[in-house]
Amino acid sequence: MDSNVSTLLVSSLSEAGEGQKDHGGDSYILPSQFVLQKESPVPMNFIWPKEDLVKAIEELREPVVDLSGFLKGDLVATQDAATLIRESCLKHGFFQVIGHGVDSRLIQLAYDHLDRFFKLPVSMKLRAKRMPGTNWGYSGAHADRFASKLPWKETLSFRFYEPDDSHPVVLDFFKSTLGMDFEETGLVYQKYCEAMKEVALAIMELLAISLGIHDQQHYKHFFQDGSSIMRCNYYPPCKEPEHAFGTGPHCDPTSLTILHQDQIGGLEVFSDNKWRTVPPRQGAFVVNIGDTFMALSNGKYKSCLHRALVNRDKERRSLAFFMNPREDKVVRPPEDLVSCTGDTPRTYPDFTWSELLQFTQKHYRADEATLPNFTKWLLSSKPADVNNN
Ligand SMILES: C=C1C[C@]23C[C@H]1CC[C@H]2[C@]1(C)CCC[C@@](C)(C(=O)O)[C@H]1[C@@H]3C(=O)O
Ligand SMILES: O=C(O)CCC(=O)C(=O)O
Numbered sequence: 001m002d003s004n005v006s007t008l009l010v011s012s013l014s015e016a017g018e019g020q021k022d023h024g025g026d027s028y029i030l031p032s033q034f035v036l037q038k039e040s041p042v043p044m045n046f047i048w049p050k051e052d053l054v055k056a057i058e059e060l061r062e063p064v065v066d067l068s069g070f071l072k073g074d075l076v077a078t079q080d081a082a083t084l085i086r087e088s089c090l091k092h093g094f095f096q097v098i099g100h101g102v103d104s105r106l107i108q109l110a111y112d113h114l115d116r117f118f119k120l121p122v123s124m125k126l127r128a129k130r131m132p133g134t135n136w137g138y139s140g141a142h143a144d145r146f147a148s149k150l151p152w153k154e155t156l157s158f159r160f161y162e163p164d165d166s167h168p169v170v171l172d173f174f175k176s177t178l179g180m181d182f183e184e185t186g187l188v189y190q191k192y193c194e195a196m197k198e199v200a201l202a203i204m205e206l207l208a209i210s211l212g213i214h215d216q217q218h219y220k221h222f223f224q225d226g227s228s229i230m231r232c233n234y235y236p237p238c239k240e241p242e243h244a245f246g247t248g249p250h251c252d253p254t255s256l257t258i259l260h261q262d263q264i265g266g267l268e269v270f271s272d273n274k275w276r277t278v279p280p281r282q283g284a285f286v287v288n289i290g291d292t293f294m295a296l297s298n299g300k301y302k303s304c305l306h307r308a309l310v311n312r313d314k315e316r317r318s319l320a321f322f323m324n325p326r327e328d329k330v331v332r333p334p335e336d337l338v339s340c341t342g343d344t345p346r347t348y349p350d351f352t353w354s355e356l357l358q359f360t361q362k363h364y365r366a367d368e369a370t371l372p373n374f375t376k377w378l379l380s381s382k383p384a385d386v387n388n389n
């Protein structure tokens with residue numbers, strides 16, 4: 001492995017210290033809600049370096065794309081939507097969508113059930129505890145994975161895919177981890193994920209149109225049998241919000257993120273060399289390009305660098321749906337985006353989503369440079385597999 005990358009990996013993926021390790025059973029010690037909510041001063045392992053804490057002054061002026069015309073098959077509205085998406089994805093990989101057709105009552109229910117889960121006693125939440133080596137379950141500040149720069153948040157993540165036998169995998173997750181009392185919660189999130197997948201596939205079609213890809217359905221087909229991740233984020237109030245992050249600066253390693261943030265605010269995007277705030281918009285979903293889609297666009301569309309702040313007095317919540325391809329599918333841009341004459345060669349080698357996911361769970365803590373570091377790691381660890389056309 002390249003020595004620069006290995007140094008980086010070691011410092012980036014630090015092991016959790018004593019007292020934070022998962023001891024299993026009743027002796028499990030976790031930075032509980034008590035630690036996250038009440039402590040002042042904030043414990044050292046939640047303090048981020050000064051360079052990361054640069055404040056955002058201005059608002060991001062991202063386009064708000066109305067999907068309703070495209071969803072009705074209106075060609076002019078489709079072109080207009082694709083133009084807006086193209087401009088924002090070339091620039092920073094971030095836009096918002098309205099007219100998406102998702103029932104506002106379903107979004108409200110998703111928040112009601114998020115509240116229901118995070119208000120449970122810690123011992124109950126730990127029934128759904130994230131197990132080492134998996135990327136689903138409940139996690140408090142990721143303290144079982146990292147020792148420093150901890151995020152001031154609790155998360156509940158679960159996988160969403162549609163198996164051939166149409167088994168409702170989200171409903172099963174809730175019933176099997178939290179019991180039959182959580183059947184309704186499971187049903188709500190099963191529906192929510194299905195709705196998110198529909199929106200994400202519609203956006204995939206617009207992304208293909210915006211990139212001028214001959215087969216407009218290319219990405220839609222690629223993601224149809226995908227395996228996505230849904231994550232409920234709960235950010236408790238933090239007594240020193242200026243020193244901590246809810247979610248530190250990062251690009252999502254995933255393909256496309258469709259996020260709903262509540263009315264508190266705190267999401268910020270890096271654009272034009274500055275951090276910029278993204279004030280919540282009623283009824284809108286925020287959409288961002290992730291590393292895997294950046295690779296699928298042959299580097300044309302930017303993976304969005306973003307972060308989430310915490311609030312001194314108020315709790316904040318968000319619902320993130322991360323769309324991914326099936327884990328074993330080869331991530332490779334369509335031929336339209338790669339020229340044989342050499343002016344637009346391949347930017348990234350072939351990889352599978354499973355490899356990138358493992359990289360972020362076992363070797364490298366996702367940050368703003370995950371994709372370049374993953375590429376270096378891939379090229380140095382298995383040079384024979386690389387197909388760099
Ligand atoms: C595949 C994933 C890894 C993370 C969850 C999903 C998509 C986004 C990633 C993450 C949110 C990026 C910031 C750092 C991270 C550790 C977090 O704060 O939660 C990341 C997630 C993770 O590794 O669990
Ligand atoms: O909560 C937010 O606004 C952003 C969260 C985020 O970026 C993530 O979960 O990847």
Ligand SMILES: [Fe+2]
Pocket residue numbers: 250251252257306
């Ligand atoms: Fe993110």
